[in-house]
Amino acid sequence: MSPAARAGVVVAGALAPVAVAAAVGAALHAAAPAEQRAVLAAVVREQLAFLAVAAVLVALLAGLVVAAALRRWATPARRLAADVRVVLDANPDHRATPSGPPELRDLAAALNDLAARYAAARHDVAEHVAAAAADLERERHRLAVLMGTLTVAVLVCAEDGRILLYNAAARALFGDDVGLGRSVFGLLDRDLVVHGLARADAGSTPAEATAEREGRLVRVRLARLPGETGGFVLVCEDATRPGRSAARHVELLESTTDLVRGAAGSIGAAAGALLDYPDVPDEQRRRFLEVIAEEAGRLGEASRRLTAETGADPRAWSVSDISARDLLGAVAARAENARIADVADEVWFSVDSFAVTDALASVVGLLRERHGAGEVVLGAGADGAGRLARVDIGWAGEPLRAGVLERDAAEAAAVVRRHGGELWADAHRPLVRVLLPRSPDEPRPAPPARVEEPPPALYDFELERFQPDPATWSEWETSRLDRLTYTVFDTETTGFSPDEGDEIVSIGAVRIVGGRLLRTETFERLVDPGRGIPRTASAVHGITRDLVRGAPTLDEVLPAFAAFASGSVLVGHNVAFDMAFLAAAQRRTGTVLAAPLLDTLLIDGVVHPDHEGHTLEAMAERLGVDLVGRHTALGDALLTGEIFLRLLPLLAARGVHTLGELRAAAAATAQARTSERLYRRSAP
Amino acid sequence: MARILICDDEPNIVVSLEFLMRRQGHEVRSVGDGDAALAAVTEFEPDLVLLDLMLPGRDGYEVCQTLRADGFRRKIVMLTAKGREAEITKGFAVGADDYVTKPFGTQELVARVQQLLGAGP
Numbered sequence: 001m002s003p004a005a006r007a008g009v010v011v012a013g014a015l016a017p018v019a020v021a022a023a024v025g026a027a028l029h030a031a032a033p034a035e036q037r038a039v040l041a042a043v044v045r046e047q048l049a050f051l052a053v054a055a056v057l058v059a060l061l062a063g064l065v066v067a068a069a070l071r072r073w074a075t076p077a078r079r080l081a082a083d084v085r086v087v088l089d090a091n092p093d094h095r096a097t098p099s100g101p102p103e104l105r106d107l108a109a110a111l112n113d114l115a116a117r118y119a120a121a122r123h124d125v126a127e128h129v130a131a132a133a134a135d136l137e138r139e140r141h142r143l144a145v146l147m148g149t150l151t152v153a154v155l156v157c158a159e160d161g162r163i164l165l166y167n168a169a170a171r172a173l174f175g176d177d178v179g180l181g182r183s184v185f186g187l188l189d190r191d192l193v194v195h196g197l198a199r200a201d202a203g204s205t206p207a208e209a210t211a212e213r214e215g216r217l218v219r220v221r222l223a224r225l226p227g228e229t230g231g232f233v234l235v236c237e238d239a240t241r242p243g244r245s246a247a248r249h250v251e252l253l254e255s256t257t258d259l260v261r262g263a264a265g266s267i268g269a270a271a272g273a274l275l276d277y278p279d280v281p282d283e284q285r286r287r288f289l290e291v292i293a294e295e296a297g298r299l300g301e302a303s304r305r306l307t308a309e310t311g312a313d314p315r316a317w318s319v320s321d322i323s324a325r326d327l328l329g330a331v332a333a334r335a336e337n338a339r340i341a342d343v344a345d346e347v348w349f350s351v352d353s354f355a356v357t358d359a360l361a362s363v364v365g366l367l368r369e370r371h372g373a374g375e376v377v378l379g380a381g382a383d384g385a386g387r388l389a390r391v392d393i394g395w396a397g398e399p400l401r402a403g404v405l406e407r408d409a410a411e412a413a414a415v416v417r418r419h420g421g422e423l424w425a426d427a428h429r430p431l432v433r434v435l436l437p438r439s440p441d442e443p444r445p446a447p448p449a450r451v452e453e454p455p456p457a458l459y460d461f462e463l464e465r466f467q468p469d470p471a472t473w474s475e476w477e478t479s480r481l482d483r484l485t486y487t488v489f490d491t492e493t494t495g496f497s498p499d500e501g502d503e504i505v506s507i508g509a510v511r512i513v514g515g516r517l518l519r520t521e522t523f524e525r526l527v528d529p530g531r532g533i534p535r536t537a538s539a540v541h542g543i544t545r546d547l548v549r550g551a552p553t554l555d556e557v558l559p560a561f562a563a564f565a566s567g568s569v570l571v572g573h574n575v576a577f578d579m580a581f582l583a584a585a586q587r588r589t590g591t592v593l594a595a596p597l598l599d600t601l602l603i604d605g606v607v608h609p610d611h612e613g614h615t616l617e618a619m620a621e622r623l624g625v626d627l628v629g630r631h632t633a634l635g636d637a638l639l640t641g642e643i644f645l646r647l648l649p650l651l652a653a654r655g656v657h658t659l660g661e662l663r664a665a666a667a668a669t670a671q672a673r674t675s676e677r678l679y680r681r682s683a684p
Numbered sequence: 685m686a687r688i689l690i691c692d693d694e695p696n697i698v699v700s701l702e703f704l705m706r707r708q709g710h711e712v713r714s715v716g717d718g719d720a721a722l723a724a725v726t727e728f729e730p731d732l733v734l735l736d737l738m739l740p741g742r743d744g745y746e747v748c749q750t751l752r753a754d755g756f757r758r759k760i761v762m763l764t765a766k767g768r769e770a771e772i773t774k775g776f777a778v779g780a781d782d783y784v785t786k787p788f789g790t791q792e793l794v795a796r797v798q799q800l801l802g803a804g805p
Binding site for chain 1: 694696697699700701703704707738742743745746748749750752753765766767768769770771773774777778779785786787788789790791793
């Protein structure tokens with residue numbers, strides 16, 4: 001109760017008895033006959049001073065009584081209520097101080113007991129939550145350490161191919177292209193993954209396949225994630241291990257087989273001759289019997305040797321499936337001046353892909369170095385040769401002479417033979433043909449992709465809020481803002497006028513996935529503007545002409561940036577400015593940043609329409625974001641990203657939940673009108 | 685009656701092959717390596733060559749391919765312990781007329797040789 005209200009109550013209480021007395025007097029006066037009224041008026045007139053003093057005294061007394069009652073009852077009750085509020089909303093350990101009459105003291109004591117129990121219960125819950133969180137943190141840490149120590153790359157993907165988890169080895173193997181929320185199909189050929197998953201579904205778990213990636217071979221093991229939401233795990237390795245012991249194993253088997261067949265051939269021929277020709281002369285008969293005895297001894301020896309030496313582990317013989325295109329791609333990447341033509345896409349080989357790539361590349365090298373082949377043409381096909389398919393290596397020039405290839409490329413020939421294949425040079429055409437075993441499993445149609453439900457979170461990596469890339473504009477428009485993937489970016493430039501020759505000198509960007517700013521997934525490139533950088537501009541961003549010398553041009557950087565941003569909403573501050581600089585490069589390169597575009601400046605206009613400053617600095621201060629690393633493209637992108645994330649709940653409070661709603665709201669702001677004009681003028 | 689050249693480095697099979705071919709009334713010569721085989725073809729002018737694949741020096745594929753490149757038009761039979769699909773495919777690709785894998789039936793071999801010589805039983 002305010003002091004004014006209190007005073008009002010006290011005054012009212014004080015005046016009430018006087019008013020009652022006056023009213024009684026007035027009523028008596030009105031009810032009395034005329035002669036008595038005159039008497040009464042005379043009495044009042046005579047005793048006026050006395051009555052006035054009495055009224056004041058009564059009023060004072062009544063006022064004091066009311067004030068005392070207020071102090072004794074109402075004030076302690078109100079204080080008690082405030083104490084309870086503090087306990088509830090601010091500080092559970094706060095206690096009421098008992099005051100006032102006994103009834104209120106009892107109430108305060110009872111409320112204090114209740115508060116104590118409430119605080120204890122809260123404390124218990126908090127302890128349990130903290131313990132559970134600590135457990136989870138330990139698990140996460142353990143998993144992170146475990147993942148980090150693995151030398152194989154691990155990728156956990158949702159059913160639609162989005163990466164939910166990757167480790168350091170995956171980063172090392174795939175470089176910048178790997179990232180949370182990105183598609184695994186940017187790293188590995190879609191057919192290979194689909195093929196591998198089909199094999200996994202068919203029961204051969206884990207399925208293996210080999211892919212070629214920028215000249216290196218990557219061996220991929222695939223396994224399905226259990227559960228209804230789908231998804232899969234990929235374990236990838238650089239396939240640089242030729243598998244020597246296994247090769248020895250195969251060679252041993254091979255040579256023993258040949259020996260056994262040879263001995264059996266000799267025995268069979270001698271025995272057959274003896275049986276077929278009963279009139280064999282004695283000397284010849286004796287010779288045949290000697291052959292049989294001798295070859296029988298060799299067979300026994302061969303079997304002993306086989307038993308003694310079969311220690312090698314055939315599993316190390318790392319045969320896996322690789323598509324003809326990938327195999328030839330790997331060969332072409334290893335050998336200079338080789339191109340691929342005529343590849344039957346349905347052909348998959350089942351080989352130790354590294355060893356075979358090596359072998360084929362050495363054949364190509366041999367053709368060039370010793371036989372003057374210029375450009376070499378690689379092809380592959382099946383031609384109905386049963387379990388084998390062919391690789392053809394052709395060139396312009398003379399055919400090879402008989403035996404030359406086998407002698408000069410003995411190692412390559414040995415590798416091919418270990419696989420049960422063969423290679424030879426055609427006598428009439430400049431062509432080397434290599435037969436290799438086909439994969440027993442042909443690629444099958446893709447399993448149903450795209451599961452609407454988000455995948456399960458692995459160890460609660462907070463990735464359960466993923467959703468597939470929206471495919472159409474209407475899907476974008478209805479997408480919830482807190483679930484979209486964003487690329488927040490910024491550029492530094494030589495000046496403010498793209499129309500007058502100013503250019504970009506650096507681009508920085510960071511991704512927001514699942515409502516989190518992924519500080520490890522950033523894009524930062526210096527750009528050679530192809531012109532001088534004014535000292536005034538260098539003073540702001542610190543980028544000088546010397547620094548960008550040798551850096552790629554914007555036309556080279558733009559496709560990389562587009563790839564980084566693919567599948568996400570672009571976010572920038574005063575983004576029309578940046579887009580004006582990017583417009584010409586988009587026209588020149590044909591690389592279009594096709595994603596929806598959001599501007600934090602306009603969003604601030606939506607949530608703070610009455611505020612004056614919509615600069616990054618003003619917004620950062622208003623939203624409690626630290627200003628660190630200003631005026632580098634990446635630093636500003638990070639800052640913009642943090643600001644953007646803090647704007648999202650404010651938008652939600654204003655009923656803006658989807659991208660479509662935000663775009664509509666932003667377009668209606670006063671800031672949008674000037675900005676749009678600028679953007680329209682310079683858009684591609 | 686035809687001239688048969690046997691090219692195998694394994695005496696224990698050669699002894700039987702020689703016997704079998706002679707019993708069919710053929711004139712037989714045997715050599716133990718690829719170079720000797722090339723020389724013998726020029727000098728002996730065989731109607732049919734029984735050619736092993738695993739030979740010291742030039743292997744059977746090379747001998748076969750070289751003979752064909754040099755214009756040898758008579759029959760060549762690969763007679764070998766190597767019996768895998770790829771090896772058989774290669775054998776025919778380099779110019780063999782037939783491919784017999786060890787171990788083989790003596791009567792079958794004789795029959796195939798006679799058939800190729802156009803003088804089958």
